[in-house]
Amino acid sequence: MNSPLSKNKKASWAPLKETRSFIKEVVGRFSTTGAILPSSKYLARAICATLRVERAPWNILEVGPGTGAITREIAKVLRLGDTLTAIEINESFAEHLRHEIQTKKEYAKTKDQIQVLVGKLEDLGGNAVYDCIISGLPMNNFEGEIVKHIFSVFRSLMKPGAPLSYYEYFAIRNLKYPFVPQTEKKRLREVSEIVDEEIKKYQVRARKVWMNVPPAVVRTLVLNPILSK
Ligand SMILES: C[S@@+](CC[C@H](N)C(=O)[O-])C[C@H]1O[C@@H](n2cnc3c(N)ncnc32)[C@H](O)[C@@H]1O
Known part of the structure; x- marks a missing residue:
């Protein structure tokens, strides 16, 4: 029999089937996937803290939901009147996520509020x-020009005062730097800088x-601050 600890442990990380689908897509698409495993439940919860505030209904955008590690957590905290649009570049991930939303109990109450593009x-x-953007984009894998463009797209999509929450692997740019060739150092x-x-x-x-592979930092930025008069 499982001890309560092993039970908790099992429930804390992405389900095995989801992890397998994720790893399958990582091979050959690392530059856009940018991770070796889906985010942990702890990371998903931390990024969703942005939604757990006193607020009116929000239009929420999730960028790069992958197999849905963070989407599942967003679905838990969606409120009446909220909408969630998830945009995913990888068709297999998007299909997987659409299927999960239609069939899994975690989405039973909120599936009509969610669309996957x-x-x-x-x-x-x-x-x-959008009143809020939650992003899983692997910015550290992109060229500088693309990162700059992505920030400008975020900026135009967001309402004034809207929070953007995203994560990056902890100190990853500094850790990688000494071990990569010159062109990669420049990138x-x-x-x-950006x-x-x-x-x-x-x-x-x-x-x-810390409870993520690898450990991450969740950042919240308000790219269009409301300026006081
Ligand atoms: C690091 S994975 C994050 C997956 C998931 N959110 C998680 O935390 O486990 C990044 C995701 O962003 C997607 N992606 C990469 N570039 C994208 C783009 N330009 N537009 C939309 N999705 C993109 C990838 O296909 C991948 O699913």
Whole structure:
């Protein structure tokens, strides 16, 4: 029989089937997937803290839901009147997630509030549409120009004062730096410059999550601050 501890442990990480689907897609698509495993329940909870505030109904955008490790947690905290749009570039992930939403009990109460789009965030048009963005995009895998563009897309999609919550693996840019070739060093420097500037100006909260592989930091930024008169 399982001890209560092993039971908890089992429930804390992504289900095996989901992990297998995720790993299958990572092979050959590492630059867009950017992770070796789906996010842990602890990371998912930490990123969803943004939604657990006193608020009116929100239009929420999740970017890069993958197999749904964070989507599941968002579904738990969705409120009446909220909408969740999840945009995923990888068709297999999107199909998997749509199936989960239609069939899993975790989504029973909120499935009519959720839509999954297949496509690139960069192609999602709109101006001041979302009250909150939760992103799983692996920014540290992209070229500097793309990171810059993604921040500008976030900015135009978000309403004034809207929070953007995303995670990056803890100290990953600095840890990788000494071991990679010059071209990769240049790319990492460019990404750091862009991301660090956004963090310096717009970060409102940061929280480390050790219980994830690898450990991560969840950052919340308000890219379009409401300026007081
Ligand atoms: C690091 S994984 C995160 C998956 C999931 N959110 C999690 O935390 O386990 C990044 C996800 O972003 C997706 N992705 C990468 N680039 C994208 C883009 N430009 N637009 C939408 N999704 C993208 C990948 O296919 C992948 O599912």
